[in-house]
Amino acid sequence: MSEHSHHHDRPALTRNQGLVFAALERADAPLSAYTILDRLRGEGLKAPLQVYRALDKLVAYGMVHRLESLNAFVPCRQDDCDAHETAAFMICETCGKVAEFADETLTERLEAVTRASGFTLHRTTIELRGICAACGAAQ
Numbered sequence: 001m002s003e004h005s006h007h008h009d010r011p012a013l014t015r016n017q018g019l020v021f022a023a024l025e026r027a028d029a030p031l032s033a034y035t036i037l038d039r040l041r042g043e044g045l046k047a048p049l050q051v052y053r054a055l056d057k058l059v060a061y062g063m064v065h066r067l068e069s070l071n072a073f074v075p076c077r078q079d080d081c082d083a084h085e086t087a088a089f090m091i092c093e094t095c096g097k098v099a100e101f102a103d104e105t106l107t108e109r110l111e112a113v114t115r116a117s118g119f120t121l122h123r124t125t126i127e128l129r130g131i132c133a134a135c136g137a138a139q
Contacts, residue, residue, distance in 0.1 A: 011061055019043050020054040021075065024064060029096050030072035067091065067098070069127050074098055086110060086124040092132035099132070 013021065023039050024031060031039075033051045045051060055073055058064035064073050065087045076087070077100045086107040090099045106126070114121040131139075 024075040088126040094135040
C-alpha cells in the first residue's frame, strides 16, 4: 500500500477487498463482477458471492462506484470522493471509456430539489451516455 495513496483514511481492506480493488484499478474500463471473478481466479477467488461482498464494502467505503446502466464497477478517480455523495460519469457508447467528474452546481441543485420534496438523499450516481471527444472527432 503506497504512502501517497489519494484516499486519506482508507479503511483497512480484507484480502478479497484488496484484490478486487486492485483488479479495478488495473482495468481501463468498468468491470462486471463476473469479469473481476475471472481475473481473480488465479488468486483463489471462486465464488461470485466473494466478489459481490467485496464490491458492496468497497462501494460503501466510497472507493468504488457501481454503474447501473452497465452493471459494472469502476474505482473512484476523484481525490476527495468521500465528500461527493454525487458521482457523475460520462460513458462513451462507442469506445466504452468512462470519465468521472464532479460538479458542485449539479450537486447543489440535486440537494435543493430533494430537500424541497422532503427526500433525504444518500447517494446519487449520474450516468451520461454519449460519444466522447476522441470518438466524435473520428466520425
